Amino acid sequence: MLTVEIDKSGQKVGGQNFFNARYGEISGEKYWDKDGSGTISAGDPLLKGWTIHLYEDTDGDGTFDPNVDKWLKQTTTDASGSYAFTKLLPGKYIVVEDKDGPDGNWTPVGDWWQAVHIDSSGKTVDVDFLNELEVCFEGLTPGFWRQTQNWKKVTLDPDCADQAGDPFHGFANFRDIIPHLSFGAVFKVGDGTGAWDVTWKVGKTTVGFDVDKTTLLDALTIQGGGNVGAFLRHASAAILNACAEEVDYAIPHEELIALVQDAFGDLAKMTALKGILEDLNELGLEGSKGYQCPILDADYKVIGYVGELIA
Incomplete structure (x- = not known):
């Protein structure tokens, strides 16, 4: 909204223009590098329930610094292994995954964060993440x-x-x-x-x-x-x-x-x-028959199984 005051002289006031930008979106998918190829491939399962964070690239340098960049919000991958941050204003952002996973037993393949520039066109930027499982713990009775x-x-x-x-x-x-x-x-x-x-x-x-x-x-x-x-x-x-x-x-x-x-x-x-x-x-x-790769908490308690993360 602009407020313009017109006096009695008959003056003309110009240059009062309006500019609009479309909201942008960042979305993507979370993969398990199950085949160990180091790249997203057809056999890699999608993972649900994985936390993804969105930061403002405060200093605009295109690198992630949690002490400088402002945390905005977070989401988790849905039942299909996908996530999205919607209605984003134009600007510079950084998308960051929980690189260690829900039990600290995962390792990112490649970058675990990515700088994104949202312009005024309203486009959607795709950012996917790939992690490998460090070890599936075992035991004998x-x-x-x-x-x-x-x-x-x-x-x-x-x-x-x-x-x-x-x-x-x-x-x-x-x-x-x-x-x-x-x-x-x-x-x-x-x-x-x-x-x-x-x-x-x-x-x-x-x-x-x-x-x-x-x-x-x-x-x-x-x-x-x-x-x-x-x-x-x-x-x-x-x-x-x-x-x-x-x-x-x-x-x-x-x-x-x-x-x-x-x-x-x-x-x-x-x-x-x-x-x-x-x-x-x-x-x-x-x-072995019936084996499931476990998810453990910090006290080594079994709290789930990797299969439950697969979308």
């Missing part, structure tokens, strides 16, 4: 590990045995480890007194284990025991998974030992950690 015929199918990772202080230092294979090393020695949680370190009730009777005398095989074959017994079973399977070259286990062995030490003796903590380890141990191996 206590049932696998307690079967002696399976021990020769897996290889001990040297990272778990090479250095003094490693959980399996001095050992070369699982055949020697599982029936001989104690739970207490591996996780450094026994008190050395010969008394029960963990107990539970069976009816009115208290039963328990001295973990200094409980081998990993003993722990893997515990029957019953409620959450305490399940904790010992799954912690034992977890350390074996973490130290098997054939298994891409989510929790590194050093961190796993620390988690078990923190939880040991506290029923609530043991129960919570048991639940996390049980889900991880039951994942199976990639390529």
